[in-house]
Amino acid sequence: MTNKKVSKVEKKSAKLFGTDGIRGTANQYPMTADMVVKIGQAIGYILQKQKYNAHPSLRKVVIGKDTRLSGYMIEQALASGLNSMGVHVQLVGPLPTPGIGYLTRTMRAVAGIVISASHNPFHDNGIKVFGADGFKISEEMEREIERLVLEEDLNTLLPPSKDIGRTRRIDDSQGRYIVYCKSTFPLEYTLDGMRIVLDTANGASYKVAPSIFQELGAEVIVLGDDPNGININDKVGALYPQKLAEAVVQYRADVGISLDGDADRVIMVDEKGQIVNGDRILAISALHMKERGLLKNNTLVATQMSNFGLEKAMNDAGIKVVKVGVGDKYVVEEMRKNGYNLGGEQSGHIIFLDHTTTGDGCIAALSVLAVMKQTNKKMSDLARVFDDMPQVLINLRVKRRMELDEIKGYHDLIAHIEKKLAGNGRVFVRFSGTEPVIRVLVEGKDKTEISHYADEIAAFLEKELS
Incomplete structure (x- = not known):
């Protein structure tokens, strides 16, 4: 399937990356096998275009994962996409996310990829990408990956058959991280x-x-x-x-x-x-x-x-x-x-x-x-290093997102509550970057009072975003 036939659901997405990589329910967009192959191809294409000290034939990507069932499927799809772009893949199996950042640097890889949805339940999974320096990639690179996946026919960018990459497993990665x-x-x-x-x-x-x-x-x-x-x-x-x-x-x-x-x-x-x-x-x-x-x-x-x-x-x-x-x-x-x-x-x-x-x-x-x-x-x-100021945090699952300032009555509600707090607390509301949740945080001196304010904000947002 070429990118010209991408579904309307994909078009609506606008972007793939959230605050911590790409994340979603396994076997649903964007965490489907065909999409993950494309993501691997897009990453591989970008890596092949970048300049490195290493010979092009030595360019390799380290892939690690957590213990989710869907990790096997995504691991193979990612490796296939990268191989198809001429990038070699080294699989390290289950390893903490920071371990992949470490191995990427020490193994002189051009990138590292973690297959994980972090703290989310097992049915979710995700993709986090590290650069050769072991740090997560820039937003500019994220946007370019999105553009390639959603707008380009990646099959037209594939290298000749003789340049296809290889995949192998690294057995001692756990010992290195320990x-x-x-x-x-x-x-x-x-x-x-x-x-x-x-x-x-x-x-x-x-x-x-x-x-x-x-x-x-x-x-x-x-x-x-x-x-x-x-x-x-x-x-x-x-x-x-x-x-x-x-x-x-x-x-x-x-x-x-x-x-x-x-x-x-x-x-x-x-x-x-x-x-x-x-x-x-x-x-x-x-x-x-x-x-x-x-x-x-x-x-x-x-x-x-x-x-x-x-x-x-x-x-x-x-x-x-x-x-x-x-x-x-x-x-x-x-x-x-x-x-x-x-x-x-x-x-x-x-x-x-x-x-x-x-x-x-x-x-x-x-x-x-x-x-x-x-x-x-x-x-x-x-x-006992400090005394907490009481906080109330409500995680509210929502069906849709929109700019909070565009919700009629939202600004007035927050201003009203902040006035009641009189400088002795604060309100902080944000959408999660990794799941369909909006987080309502209210901080103040009186736990009962701020609990009431948090409930009031959550009830308002539930009505507006459900």
Whole structure:
């Protein structure tokens, strides 16, 4: 089928990429086998046109995935599309998203691709693309991929038969990533004597994460390490840390670590079973790095979803907080632009730019464990780093999207609520970039009051967008 016969559904889409790659329900547009082949061809065509030091015949792409059932189908379709454009493919199997960024650089690949829908349920899947430098590709390249897929007949761009690429599997990728993660932990310390409960979300880290902490000396009790293709993120992992919290108390562990499906985010639990989110992990890390002169420009990059309590605590400690739009790629973009080395999101994407190119749940957890060892403090003591301002977050599934300012009455409603908050809180509403959800966040001093405001906004939007 040529691109001239693309369905009306595809034409309406306008673009394929959201805030974190391409994502959708497996076997539905755009995550169908034929579309994924085209996406692979488009990526391959762009890579072949770019200039590299390597000989064209050595151009290779690393492909990793999480444990979703549809990963097999998408992996083969992507590899076929890339091969058809003369690009060689190296398959590494299930591996955390940050591991693909690392392998792309160290294996001198021209790109890396992750097949994952991150924290979404198993029926979704997605495609994230890294450049040769291990960072996610630019929006300009995303737009060019979209243009090629939606507007060009890619069959007219195929190279001669003799230039078709090959695909092979890399067997030692997991070991490489384990060693890499361990290298970020201070050499003079071990995790001997520490008991950890680890939840790998039945996802991409189910093999590597336990080994990372065990090889450093910890006793590790593992949850969510039995993937079957459909149980990824199913009441386990970073989105569901309560089971982990109960296990930490049950096993009298020192700390709990909960990763999401592709292990680029982490939520932790202290020894008392209290949940430690991304804001607190950022605060612990920032204060420790500043004390040792390691926090570049004494600046932390966060997003609009971060709690005001984080910003206040950092400012009190002489640390500037720069806030950007929601999405780890915007955090990384700001960090690279201005030379910062620590940033992240409340949801658990924590980026240590001295070590990695994207959020890495294992490296973030190791950083906190290093602070525990270096300060000889319990997790609960470290986590008391600031007082949260009450927040209420409602995730509302919607049937359609439109500019919020175009919704009649929306601006007046938000202005009315902000006036009632009288400068002692805030309202933040945004569409998710990865699923058909609108997120309503209200922050303020009184939990009952802000809950009422959040419900009011959600009810209004549900009526307008259903």
